[in-house]
Amino acid sequence: MERNSFFDNAKVILIFLVVFGHMIQPLTDGSKNINTLYLWIYTFHMPAFIFLSGFFAKGAGNMNYVLKLMKKLLLPYVIFQALYTGYYFLIGKSDWQTDLFSPHWSLWFLFSLFCWHILLYWFKKIPPFLSVIISVQIGLLVGYFGEIGHTFSLSRTFVFFPFFLIGYLLTEKQVMVIKNIGVKVASLIVMGGIAVTIYSLPEFNSGWLLASKSYADLNMAEFGGLARLLVYITAVIMVASVLAWVPTKRFRWTALGTRTLYVYLLHGFFIQFFRQVDLFEVNGFLDFIGLAILSLLIVLLLSSRPVQGTWQPIVEGKASILKNMYQQVANENSQK
Template sequence: MERNAFFDNAKVVLIFFVVFGHMIQPFVDGSREMSTLYSWIYTFHMPAFILMSGFFAKGAGNFSYIINLVKKLLVPYLIFQVLYSGYYFLIGKSGWQTDLFSPHWALWFLFSLFSWHLLLYWFKKLPPLLSIAIALQIGLIIGYFGEIGHTFSLSRTFVFFPFFLIGYFLTEKQIMLLKHKSVKIASLVIMSAVFVSIYFMPEFNSGWLLASKSYGDLGMAEYGGLARLLVYITAAIMVVSVLAWIPKAHYNWTKLGARTLYVYLLHGFFIQYFRQADVFQINGLHDFLGLAALSLGLVFLLSSRPILGLWQPVIEGKASILKQNLKT
């Protein structure tokens, strides 16, 4: 069955925003424009990525399915947890000593993705609207418990689960409705309005978008549920708006959409070094465009065949690319 270029294009665009968002994070405190852009990116890039993951989820739930998930998600998580701990120590980064179940940086996604697949076994048995409504309710309630946070990636698992569930229930035909001209026009207004709103919003805490802290930690212990509901609504309309502009045509770079996990797991080695060594500064438009170009370059580098061949045994537990290259 031929891959739909739209989904691969979407994954490439989204992984670029993941890398670029991490690239500009050190500069958000010194610039209102950078802080706004950073928060704007975070309104949609992970929710959209998670929705895509849900769309391609099988949710079989049998023993072989679970074992396969362990191989694909938990084994790489454990390996990279150790690798990042050692790497952080080498570059002199504080916090390198962490327990195995407090995910380093971006590794939370692997742990949460495994959990979402497990949760899907039960939630897929319910009618879609009821299933999503329950997941949303859990996501809203969970923020009132300060004990649920970064460990085991529990907070993000429950908060982002509705997007995974929505992706699972969506059909390809329904997603393609986003390509309608009226949706694309409306999306320009929405994306602009969200950007301007974030810019003029007083002291917006980007922690609301990261979903790893309780309402108490975010300074809104009583009305945190209402705030998170607004974040959910904003994320949903932003995901729709961004996906509406993803092209459907097949390009030379479309194939990179099947390799985004490599970019996600490996780009942290570069980002963390850049931050620790304080390599970059943003003093003008040329610096900003340079970081955007570097982010794009990392996407292409880390999804290249040589990198895939080198890291496939670690990430996928097989060496088919290396064997193929040796034969030729």
């Protein structure tokens, strides 16, 4: 079966927004417009990414499957945890030290992705609607426990799991319902309305969207569950609204959607260096566009074939690209 280009197009767009969001984050304090855009992006980009990860998580869940997951997700997590620790030390980042189970920056996604696959073993045995309700209830409850936080990325694991589960449960036909013209029209109102709401709010703690802190840490110990429920609802309608406009046509860049993990794992080397040396500032629209172009160039570089071939042994635990390149060169030399 031919791979639906919609999903790869979506992953390319989302990984660009991940890089761009990280690029502009240090600039949010100095600009209400940039802060609004940053928060607007964060209402949907990781929930959407996690939703798509769940859609492609159709494994059997037996022991062999778990062992493959450990090789695919936990081994790169350990390696990149060590690499980022060393890198942070080299660039003089103050919080370069961490233990193995306190993920550096964006590495929480690997650890949580492994946990989400494991959780599927039990949740897929529950009727679909009930399983989603239970996962949402767990996501609401964990915020009341201060002990569940950054360590092991447990808070994010439980809070974001409903999106992974929904992605797993939906079929391709059900997902493509969002391409309906009525959904597209409504999505414009939703996306615009959310942007205006964020801009109008006097202050909004981004921790609600990052999902790594307890309600007490977010200064809403009593009614945090209600606030997170509103965040869930916002995320769901924003994910649907944004994906409704993702093209289904295949483009030259569509294939990059199969390499987004490389961009996700490697772009931190750029972003953390930029932040450490305080390289950028935005004094006008052209500066803002420049950051967007730089983010796009980072995506294109890190999803390129040479970068993929170099890092494949670490990211995927195999070296098929390098072997194919070597075989191709050997064949060409033998024909001379």
